[in-house]
Amino acid sequence: MRSRMLITVFFFTYIILGVAETGSTAINLIDGKEYVFSVSPYFRTDVVTLKNNIDLDSRNKDDSTAYLGFDYSFGFNLKSKESGPEFYLKLERNGPSDYDAPLFIHNTLRTSTAGIERYRNEELLPQIEEFWGDFPLSDLPLRLKGGLFSYGAGNGLSLGGAYENYGLNLSYSAKERIKFGFYYCRPDLVYKSYLGERPQQDKEQGINYQHTKANFFALDSTISGEDYNLQPYVGVLIDNTNTKRASTFATPTHKDVLGTLGISWERNLDKLSLNLETARNFGKAKSSDEALKDVAHSGYAFYADTSYALNKLTPHFRFLYASGNKVTTDMAADTVLTSGKNRAFSVYSPLNTNLSDSLYPSFTKCSLPIVAAGDGYGLNYGIPRPTTFADPRLPDNTILYGLGFDWTVTKKTSFSLNWWYLMAAERGIGTYNGEAKTLSRDLGNELDVSCTYALNDNISLSLGGGYFFPGNFYKEERDDAGSLFTPIVQGDGKADNAYQIELSLTLSF
Numbered sequence: 240m241r242s243r244m245l246i247t248v249f250f251f252t253y254i255i256l257g258v259a260e261t262g263s264t265a266i267n268l269i270d271g272k273e274y275v276f277s278v279s280p281y282f283r284t285d286v287v288t289l290k291n292n293i294d295l296d297s298r299n300k301d302d303s304t305a306y307l308g309f310d311y312s313f314g315f316n317l318k319s320k321e322s323g324p325e326f327y328l329k330l331e332r333n334g335p336s337d338y339d340a341p342l343f344i345h346n347t348l349r350t351s352t353a354g355i356e357r358y359r360n361e362e363l364l365p366q367i368e369e370f371w372g373d374f375p376l377s378d379l380p381l382r383l384k385g386g387l388f389s390y391g392a393g394n395g396l397s398l399g400g401a402y403e404n405y406g407l408n409l410s411y412s413a414k415e416r417i418k419f420g421f422y423y424c425r426p427d428l429v430y431k432s433y434l435g436e437r438p439q440q441d442k443e444q445g446i447n448y449q450h451t452k453a454n455f456f457a458l459d460s461t462i463s464g465e466d467y468n469l470q471p472y473v474g475v476l477i478d479n480t481n482t483k484r485a486s487t488f489a490t491p492t493h494k495d496v497l498g499t500l501g502i503s504w505e506r507n508l509d510k511l512s513l514n515l516e517t518a519r520n521f522g523k524a525k526s527s528d529e530a531l532k533d534v535a536h537s538g539y540a541f542y543a544d545t546s547y548a549l550n551k552l553t554p555h556f557r558f559l560y561a562s563g564n565k566v567t568t569d570m571a572a573d574t575v576l577t578s579g580k581n582r583a584f585s586v587y588s589p590l591n592t593n594l595s596d597s598l599y600p601s602f603t604k605c606s607l608p609i610v611a612a613g614d615g616y617g618l619n620y621g622i623p624r625p626t627t628f629a630d631p632r633l634p635d636n637t638i639l640y641g642l643g644f645d646w647t648v649t650k651k652t653s654f655s656l657n658w659w660y661l662m663a664a665e666r667g668i669g670t671y672n673g674e675a676k677t678l679s680r681d682l683g684n685e686l687d688v689s690c691t692y693a694l695n696d697n698i699s700l701s702l703g704g705g706y707f708f709p710g711n712f713y714k715e716e717r718d719d720a721g722s723l724f725t726p727i728v729q730g731d732g733k734a735d736n737a738y739q740i741e742l743s744l745t746l747s748f
Contacts, residue, residue, distance in 0.1 A: 264279070264748060265277040265278065265279045265748050266278050266280070266748060272320075273319060273320055274318065275316075275317075275318050276315075276316070277315075277318075278748075279313070279316070280311075281314075281745075281746070282310075282746045283616070283744065283746070284309045284743070284744050285307070285308045285309070285310075285741050286305070286306075286307055287305065287308055287339070287615075287618070287741050287742075288304070288305045288739070289305075289619055289737075290303045290304075290739075291735050291737035291738070292619050293350070293351055294728055294729065295622070295709050295729055295735050296729060300346070304344065304348050304349070305346070306345060306357075307341070307344075308334065308338075308341050308342065309332075309339060309342055310339045310340065311331070311332055312332070312368065313330045313331075314329045323375060324373065326372050327369065327372075327386075328367070329367075329368045329369040330365035330366070330368065332364065332366065335438070335440070335446060336444065338613075339618070341355060341356075341357045341618065344356075350444065350618055351620045352445050353440070354440075368403065369386075369387055369388055370386050370387050371385060371386030372384070372385060380411060380412040381409070381411050383409055385407045386406075387403045387405050388404075388406065388408075390424065391600075392457065392472040392474075392503070393472065393502075393516045393604075394514065394603060395600055395602045395603035396540060396602065397474070397518040397584075397586055397600065397634075398457055398501075398600075399455075399598045399600065400600060401601040401602075402598075404424040404426055404597050405425055406455075408420060409422075419458075420460070420461075422456070422457040422458075423454070423456050423457075424455050425453070426451060426453045426454075426455055426476075426594055426598055427593070427594065447593065447596065450483075451478065451593060452479040453476060453477065453478040453479065453591075454476075455474065455475070455477075456474065456475050457473065457474035458472065459471070459472035466507045466508065468504070469502070469505075470503045471503075472499075472501055472502070473498065473499065473501075474498065474499045475497070475522070476496070476497040476498075476588065476598065477494075477496055478590075478591055478594070479493065480493075480593075481493045483593065484593070486575070486589065486590045487575055487576060487590075487592065487628075488524075488534055488578070488589060488590050489531065489575040490524065490528070490532070490590070491527045491531070492524040492525055493525070495523075495524035495525070495591060496523060496524070497520060497522050497536050497587070497588045498520065498521040498522040498536070499518055499520055499585075500518065500519055501517060502516070503515070503516040510547055511546075511547050512547075512548075513543075514542075514604065515542070516542045517540070517541045518540050518584070519538070520536040520538040520539065521537075522536050523535045523536060531577070534578070534579060534580065534581050535580050536580075536581045536585060537581065537582055538561070538562045538563075538585050539561075540559070540560065540561040540562070540584040540634050541558075541559070541561075542558070542560075543556075543558045543559075551647040551648070552647075553644060554644040555641075555644065556641065557605075557639070557641035557642075558639065559634060559638070559639040560637070560664065561634035561635055561636065561637045561664065562584050562664055563625070563636020563664045563665040563724075564582045564589075564636070565665045566665070566722075566725070567668070570668065571668050571670050571675035571722050571723070573722075573723045581627075583626075583627040584635055585627075585628075586598055586600050586633065586634075589628060595630070600633070602614075608661065608687060608705060609685070609704060610687075610705040610737055611631065611659070611661055611683070611705075612632045613631065614632070615705070615741055617739055622682075622683075624636075624661075624682055625663045625666070625678075625724055625725045625726075629724075637661070637663070640660040641657055641659050643657035651693045651694075652691070652692050652693075653691050654688075654690045654691075655688070655689045655690075656688050657686070657687040658685070659684065659685040660684050661683055661684075662680045662682055666678055666679075666680055667712065667722070667724065668722050668723065669715060669722050669725060669730075670717065670718060670719040670722070671718055676715075676717075679710065679711035679715060681710035682712050682713075683710035683712075683713065684707075684708045684710070685705050685706065685708065686705065686706050686708075687705040687706075688703055688704065689701060689702075689703035697747060697748055698744070698746055699745050699747075700742075700743070700745075701743045702740075702741070702742050703741055703743075704741055705739055706738045707736060707737040707738065709729075715730070716731065718730060
């Protein structure tokens with residue numbers, strides 16, 4: 240069986256390399272009078288080195304590792320040359336939470352959840368990642384899309400977009416520059432369709448694919464001009480799950496309505512580019528216990544990205560603020576939050592965190608720190624920090640400043656440098672010598688670099704990574720094992736630096 244898997248991977252690579260000089264965005268298999276049938280192969284292999292990303296402790300060698308990972312996919316597209324129907328199917332194989340899948344591991348590959356074993360045999364086969372059909376309705380500028388696909392709005396901060404769900408999307412173009420859309424999906428109805436064996440270690444990573452009784456609706460509008468793009472949107476998650484909730488609140492609930500209202504705005508003024516987005520949660524989770532109040536959702540977020548083009552050099556500044564739940568020293572011994580408000584900015588509700596497997600931000604146009612927020616290809620879920628959702632990648636309880644530049648060295652070579660400073664919007668809590676204490680909001684600094692060289696239109700080499708310098712939060716002296724919304728990383732007053740380095744070869748069409 241292992242030999243068959245290796246032959247399959249070799250065959251896919253041979254096909255991609257064999258056509259890599261075409262320079263096209265896709266490979267046309269059939270080019271008829273009315274339809275075009277094409278395939279878009281993608282293959283990436285990474286050599287990844289990580290150190291201290293779990294506990295910031297150089298004395299512990301369990302989180303010092305290197306491994307060879309991969310990610311490949313084939314997208315098949317049947318499209319009308321006019322404005323007729325379009326059909327799409329994507330087969331893909333990657334690793335846990337869409338990071339790369341490890342093939343060979345040196346030492347032990349660990350995440351903040353559990354260890355990872357290398358993929359083998361059936362685990363190397365692709366799965367059905369996406370499929371859909373897109374149809375015109377009558378003679379109106381109206382189209383209906385249905386199947387397994389992802390949905391997002393704005394910069395991908397608030398209405399999912401990272402994962403595919405079974406859903407419907409109805410779009411209407413009133414004019415060339417004005418579009419309206421309505422989206423519906425049933426989160427986690429059948430999240431993934433596997434061709435090969437489902438990796439058994441997914442469950443150890445917290446990927447359970449729980450079936451929930453939830454529905455998600457969204458409305459968005461896009462208004463475009465020559466130098467601007469405006470997109471208001473609203474999304475509502477209605478969750479009627481009863482007993483299968485994984486909740487961080489003490490309030491028992493059987494119905495939760497989580498809404499998000501937001502607007503994204505982009506403007507290009509000659510060499511200056513602006514990108515702004517703001518979003519706010521609304522709705523509430525109804526309590527089934529008369530002694531406890533309903534939980535109202537009131538989180539909010541703001542994102543800004545501005546850049547200025549100076550010939551080959553483009554400096555930029557980025558800022559993210561996302562609200563979090565406030566805790567006090569009186570809550571140091573609590574394990575869940577007893578409150579009538581969820582102040583944390585939420586993409587999915589903290590009263591049912593099982594929905595993270597289906598509703599998760601894609602950060603389509605946002606950059607995040609590679610090490611602290613796990614924004615690289617390598618298996619790193621981020622450095623633990625104060626957060627309601629126990630996920631350093633989510634925009635929750637976060638203040639993030641980013642300053643850097645992109646440099647087009649040559650036509651084939653690009654370089655980028657980013658400095659990040661991270662803070663917690665709300666202080667974490669802990670204990671020391673039996674006394675509760677508030678902790679520093681200073682999470683630390685990170686320096687990220689990336690260099691990419693394009694061999695041709697389809698093949699590129701990249702070298703990048705990040706180096707994280709822990710802030711005062713990680714250097715606090717603590718004797719607890721982790722408190723409400725505040726994980727324990729180091730408690731001895733020391734914290735070592737962490738880094739992640741990635742060397743990638745990418746073949747894409």
